[in-house]
Amino acid sequence: MRDSFEIRDGDALGRIGRLTVPRAGVTVETPALMPVVNPNIVTVEPRRLADEFGAEILITNSYIIKSNDDLREQALAEGLHEMLDFDGAIVTDSGSFQLAEYGDIDTTTREILQFQHDIGSDVGTPVDIPTPPDASREQAEEDLAVTEQALADAESVEVGEMLVNAPVQGSTYADLREQAAVHANDTDLDVFPVGAVVPLMNDYRYDDMVDVIAAAKRGLGRDCPVHLFGAGHPMMFALAVAMGCDLFDSAAYALYARDDRYLTVRGTEHLADLDYLPCSCPICAEHSPEDLRAAGDEERERLLAEHNLHVTYEEMRRVKQALRSGNLLELVEARARGHPRMLDGYRALLDHAEQLEREDPVSKGAFFSLSHESARRPEVLRYHDRLARLDAPDSLLATQGGTPRDHDYDAVWRLVPPFGPVPRALSDTYPLTAELPERVDRATCEAGADGVAAFVESHSEVELTVAHHDWPESALERLPASVAVEDLLDVESGDR
Numbered sequence: 001m002r003d004s005f006e007i008r009d010g011d012a013l014g015r016i017g018r019l020t021v022p023r024a025g026v027t028v029e030t031p032a033l034m035p036v037v038n039p040n041i042v043t044v045e046p047r048r049l050a051d052e053f054g055a056e057i058l059i060t061n062s063y064i065i066k067s068n069d070d071l072r073e074q075a076l077a078e079g080l081h082e083m084l085d086f087d088g089a090i091v092t093d094s095g096s097f098q099l100a101e102y103g104d105i106d107t108t109t110r111e112i113l114q115f116q117h118d119i120g121s122d123v124g125t126p127v128d129i130p131t132p133p134d135a136s137r138e139q140a141e142e143d144l145a146v147t148e149q150a151l152a153d154a155e156s157v158e159v160g161e162m163l164v165n166a167p168v169q170g171s172t173y174a175d176l177r178e179q180a181a182v183h184a185n186d187t188d189l190d191v192f193p194v195g196a197v198v199p200l201m202n203d204y205r206y207d208d209m210v211d212v213i214a215a216a217k218r219g220l221g222r223d224c225p226v227h228l229f230g231a232g233h234p235m236m237f238a239l240a241v242a243m244g245c246d247l248f249d250s251a252a253y254a255l256y257a258r259d260d261r262y263l264t265v266r267g268t269e270h271l272a273d274l275d276y277l278p279c280s281c282p283i284c285a286e287h288s289p290e291d292l293r294a295a296g297d298e299e300r301e302r303l304l305a306e307h308n309l310h311v312t313y314e315e316m317r318r319v320k321q322a323l324r325s326g327n328l329l330e331l332v333e334a335r336a337r338g339h340p341r342m343l344d345g346y347r348a349l350l351d352h353a354e355q356l357e358r359e360d361p362v363s364k365g366a367f368f369s370l371s372h373e374s375a376r377r378p379e380v381l382r383y384h385d386r387l388a389r390l391d392a393p394d395s396l397l398a399t400q401g402g403t404p405r406d407h408d409y410d411a412v413w414r415l416v417p418p419f420g421p422v423p424r425a426l427s428d429t430y431p432l433t434a435e436l437p438e439r440v441d442r443a444t445c446e447a448g449a450d451g452v453a454a455f456v457e458s459h460s461e462v463e464l465t466v467a468h469h470d471w472p473e474s475a476l477e478r479l480p481a482s483v484a485v486e487d488l489l490d491v492e493s494g495d496r
């Protein structure tokens with residue numbers, strides 16, 4: 001077990017965790033956002049990040065510090081915490097980004113980790129190779145070999161209590177990501193960044209991002225804290241947390257502000273296009289779009305950066321509360337409606353329902369069926385799998401509503417789409433207490449029929465009658481031939 005990370009509560013693959021950072025003497029509650037602090041251009045002072053935004057952890061770049069004579073000397077003399085004036089945990093990146101960007105850097109994993117240790121970093125990073133999405137297989141494999149060597153080098157550096165990142169690369173090859181994750185998991189390193197996903201996020205390829213995270217999660221132990229490197233847009237926090245990411249870093253708040261871009265949980269707006277500020281943070285409460293547009297460049301950048309931070313932290317709190325309340329997937333579903341590509345991300349998550357099901361808690365808040373996608377959630381899959389375990393009488397009616405007049409069944413169960421037949425004894429247990437719209441959609445009825453089919457498969461001796469409420473033909477077609485079918489609409493309008 002990795003003793004620096006403790007899991008408190010879960011929903012889907014998401015979890016509330018506690019990351020102990022011994023060198024800083026702090027415990028960070030995850031999911032956590034780490035604002036990126038560029039030591040050359042400080043947009044919002046780290047002290048304010050802590051006091052006004054509640055930042056417990058931030059990330060800065062040791063390579064930038066090491067490459068600048070003044071910063072290097074100051075960091076070595078005072079230590080990072082005093083230099084940045086921040087008491088929380090400080091994570092340092094290594095220059096891998098610069099390596100990917102410029103093709104060359106003048107440091108090694110051993111040297112930069114030693115430097116990170118010497119300036120008082122709490123979580124250091126080796127020099128891995130961030131292989132971009134869609135690289136050739138050959139390239140991805142070659143780079144991964146270098147990254148794996150960097151992890152081995154990192155293990156050999158004496159860094160005391162400093163935690164060390166073990167980045168997981170492998171481009172968009174799921175098997176390579178999984179292999180890289182297994183390798184990283186086998187090291188004695190501490191935190192597991194999933195790297196090189198920024199190009200996917202910049203291109204709104206949230207489905208590919210989900211596949212990459214799913215592959216990494218398959219190779220990592222449950223006790224591995226996972227950092228989604230470069231992920232700072234609030235619109236994707238719910239999705240990424242539901243996939244099991246624990247740490248996020250945001251350079252977006254400052255970079256977007258520089259371009260007059262205003263973050264929201266549904267996407268990014270340009271200040272020039274805003275007639276209203278759809279937010280109640282202190283900045284938006286006190287300013288109108290005209291005020292912001294009229295401010296000087298530096299002032300406008302700072303104000304936008306502060307709004308961006310407020311909305312980012314707010315969404316992270318909302319995600320954590322949803323996780324705690326057991327309705328994270330409802331939030332993911334709501335966020336998926338903000339942008340068609342987010343919907344792709346949610347649909348990709350549902351493709352991994354089996355993987356999610358293995359960790360999803362048995363009991364949560366209320367299951368809200370909010371769209372036809374809800375019928376593919378891990379809770380539905382789990383119920384279909386477990387129907388085989390139920391004891392059933394010889395003759396059984398599963399009904400969505402009333403009981404036919406000449407009732408002669410051994411027992412009457414509920415028929416609950418998208419789950420299927422539900423014994424009375426389970427009616428009050430999650431997720432069978434699901435709230436459905438009055439107008440149930442086709443996919444939900446079809447999933448209910450699949451539940452009936454799964455039941456029949458394991459209970460072939462049971463004489464089953466299904467009384468449905470106006471199911472479409474496509475759902476009725478999925479019912480096994482042995483099942484007797486009644487339409488409750490006929491019963492209601494008939495000769496009762």
Ligand SMILES: [Zn+2]
Pocket residue numbers: 279280281282283284285307308310311
């Ligand atoms: Zn605001």
